[in-house]
Amino acid sequence: xxxxxxxxxxxxxxxxxxxxxxxxxxxxxxxxxxxxxxxxxxxxxxxxxxxxxxxxxxxxxxxxxxxxxxxxxxxxxxxxxxxxxxxxxxxxxxxxxxxxxxxxxxxxxxxxxxxxxxxxxxxxxxxxxxxxxxxxxxxxxxxxxxxxxxxxxxxxxxxxxxxxxxxxxxxxxxxxxxxxxxxxxxxxxxxxxxxxx
Amino acid sequence: xxxxxxxxxxxxxxxxxxxxxxxxxxxxxxxxxxxxxxxxxxxxxxxxxxxxxxxxxxxxxxxxxxxxxxxxxxxxxxxxxxxxxxxxxxxxxxxxxxxxxxxxxxxxxxxxxxxxxxxxxxxxxxxxxxxxxxxxxxxxxxxxxxxxxxxxxxxxxxxxxxxxxxxxxxxxxxxxxxxxxxxxxxxxxxxxxxxxx
Numbered sequence: 001x002x003x004x005x006x007x008x009x010x011x012x013x014x015x016x017x018x019x020x021x022x023x024x025x026x027x028x029x030x031x032x033x034x035x036x037x038x039x040x041x042x043x044x045x046x047x048x049x050x051x052x053x054x055x056x057x058x059x060x061x062x063x064x065x066x067x068x069x070x071x072x073x074x075x076x077x078x079x080x081x082x083x084x085x086x087x088x089x090x091x092x093x094x095x096x097x098x099x100x101x102x103x104x105x106x107x108x109x110x111x112x113x114x115x116x117x118x119x120x121x122x123x124x125x126x127x128x129x130x131x132x133x134x135x136x137x138x139x140x141x142x143x144x145x146x147x148x149x150x151x152x153x154x155x156x157x158x159x160x161x162x163x164x165x166x167x168x169x170x171x172x173x174x175x176x177x178x179x180x181x182x183x184x185x186x187x188x189x190x191x192x193x194x195x196x197x
Numbered sequence: 198x199x200x201x202x203x204x205x206x207x208x209x210x211x212x213x214x215x216x217x218x219x220x221x222x223x224x225x226x227x228x229x230x231x232x233x234x235x236x237x238x239x240x241x242x243x244x245x246x247x248x249x250x251x252x253x254x255x256x257x258x259x260x261x262x263x264x265x266x267x268x269x270x271x272x273x274x275x276x277x278x279x280x281x282x283x284x285x286x287x288x289x290x291x292x293x294x295x296x297x298x299x300x301x302x303x304x305x306x307x308x309x310x311x312x313x314x315x316x317x318x319x320x321x322x323x324x325x326x327x328x329x330x331x332x333x334x335x336x337x338x339x340x341x342x343x344x345x346x347x348x349x350x351x352x353x354x355x356x357x358x359x360x361x362x363x364x365x366x367x368x369x370x371x372x373x374x375x376x377x378x379x380x381x382x383x384x385x386x387x388x389x390x391x392x393x394x
Contacts, residue, residue, distance in 0.1 A: 003261040009242040018220045027213045045206040064200040
């Protein structure tokens with residue numbers, strides 16, 4: 001019904017996260033009908049990003065600079081927050097509650113997936129743990145792989161005598177008790193805190 | 198937090214239909230982290246589309262050929278289905294219940310919007326109404342502008358002595374009566390049909 005060029009485009013876009021054939025078609029259509037205002041600028045932005053954005057050789061984040069803006073910022077506190085992905089790093093940056101540095105593993109230890117410490121650049125992380133690092137925060141998912149990765153890293157970091165912490169777990173803000181799983185509830189209960197006053 | 202290149206990219210994508218800052222960020226991130234497998238192919242497909250896909254000079258559809266594949270297909274029946282947008286044309290093609298030709302208005306008559314018959318290529322449509330055209334189907338939205346456009350076109354086409362039809366209106370398939378607006382219900386009631394047998 002439509003030309004092969006359009007079908008190819010829709011096919012590629014439909015495989016992007018959160019998109020399907022329907023939404024990809026809508027987007028392709030909008031792009032094609034607003035060639036000058038939308039399609040060409042997008043091609044330009046994608047090309048510039050493809051050309052300039054690289055993985056930071058220090059932390060594994062994404063930026064057009066290497067080291068990235070965060071690694072290169074002297075104002076950042078001497079702590080390293082270990083995350084699974086750049087998405088997690090961005091989420092923490094958006095929350096702007098942390099002013100330290102990051103280390104992006106790019107995955108989690110997984111026996112099934114056969115991902116070992118080397119694939120995750122754990123040696124790279126260890127190499128960053130000089131005297132200046134005050135704390136390592138493990139902001140890893142509360143999944144089996146996430147927790148075993150956290151456990152493994154804790155063991156490895158021990159020898160450096162650097163305090164290791166992990167994000168608190170419990171009832172999410174705005175989370176209703178009713179829909180929470182038993183695991184989270186048990187955890188939130190055992191880690192309950194005294195109400196001041 | 199991220200480089201200007203990434204922010205520009207996210208900004209452009211966030212303005213695409215169905216996307217927002219959050220989903221655009223996810224997509225940008227996926228593209229940047231899978232440069233070879235996703236980003237470069239997408240840039241390629243977008244560039245090819247930008248270069249080749251044009252508006253069909255006959256029907257106003259989009260294709261890499263001009264006249265488009267549909268206009269150039271001798272197998273299509275000599276009827277013209279008038280639609281507001283290419284999106285509507287594609288929807289009808291997907292339903293594959295119609296094997297005729299199309300005419301894409303690219304909008305609707307609107308006193309407020311100040312869009313007149315010329316902007317909508319109505320003269321172009323009239324020029325297509327030679328003896329061979331057996332029927333003109335008005336597949337226009339059931340909105341005020343849609344209906345006034347349909348009315349205007351019906352008046353214009355009268356002189357050609359070509360039958361003009363419009364899509365049936367009523368209860369959509371799978372539509373529950375409860376949630377339907379009064380207008381649709383009144384229309385579905387007045388246009389009710391005898392149950393055979």
